[in-house]
Amino acid sequence: MNRVWQYHFGRGLVTTPNDFGRNGALPSHPELLDWLASDFRDSGGSLKQLHRLIVTSATYKQVSTSNAPGEKIDVDNALLWRQNRRKLEAEAVRDSVLAMSGKLDLTMGGPGWQDFVIEHPEHSPHYEYDLADPEDRKTWRRSIYRFIVRSQTQPWMTSLDCADPSMRVDRRNESLSALQALALLNDGFMVTQSRHFAERVEGEAPDVAGQVERAYRLAFGHAPSAADHEHLTAFAQANGLPNLCRVLLNLNEFIFVD
Structure with missing residues (x-):
């Protein structure tokens, strides 16, 4: 429940999603977290229903506009008096661009696609992302099917705060930089x-x-x-x-x- 909430709001009801123990943070809304967990259990464990419940709630549908009284009381918005302004994840940016161009391939299942060229495959392969052809239709599928090299990140995706695949990342960075522009x-x-x-x-x-x-x-x-x-x-x-x-x-x- 906490991770799903984090996905929709940018931060969980418990801000340490990998640590619910003594060293972790206390929940900002413990009753809400318990209620979500109970409702999820009693409704058959449907994640689709959980997503629908959250995105149709009054809390989710708030605007992200701030105001001075709210900032004075709760500058971090832990009490959820407004929506958090959030960037799209790197994968969502990529898929949205393809959707705008009309080139997004929605084919489900099957093998993944590669946005790199492998040099010296027989020994110490090099994954060259800059040699990939942006006109290759095989790479216009959804980002969920992207073949990920754990030892070498994709430069464009990494600049947009895509998680390092060689590490466990409980919450991605959300930055703004000239490199992204x-x-x-x-x-x-x-x-x-x-x-x-x-x-x-x-x-x-x-x-x-x-x-x-x-x-x-x-x-x-x-x-x-x-x-x-x-x-x-x-x-x-x-x-x-x-x-x-x-x-x-x-x-x-x-x-x-x-």
Whole structure:
């Protein structure tokens, strides 16, 4: 229950998910944690039902906007008086980009895919991520099927705080850095999928203004303001639709959940 809660809120009701013992943190809401565990047990152990219960709760549906009185009383939001602003995980960012471009392969099961080239496979293999082809359709499947090399991390995913596969990680880091901005703007995967995103909206809207609005709606789920639409249309006309799509995929509204 604590790990599922952590997944949805960014932190668990117990902030030490790997330690419920004497050295671990005390739960912020012990009655709620007990109730969730009891309800999960009595309802047949359905994780789907648990997820539905949490995401339809008033606590989850709060906005992440802060206010001075709340910050004064509970600066860490341990009492859950607002939603926590959270970034998408590296895998979710990747899958969301593929979904926007229309290239996400939803095929379930089967062997995983590799986003690296193996050099010297007969002895001391080197996993070269920079040699992978971003146009390889086999790599457009969901990130859950990605073949993970425990001894060598994927640079782009690592820059987005993907967990080190050689370590047990109870809670991922959530950072903001210039490296992340550069990776999201210039990585071959992002450039390739931005081009496919542009091709998609070109086929779904007849002119530049309509294509800009369609791309914006796909990325954020709502129409742009009049001012934003004017600026983005001018940018697309000056720099091309693929670059406009790349900008949209780099905005905070696309990367952050709340």
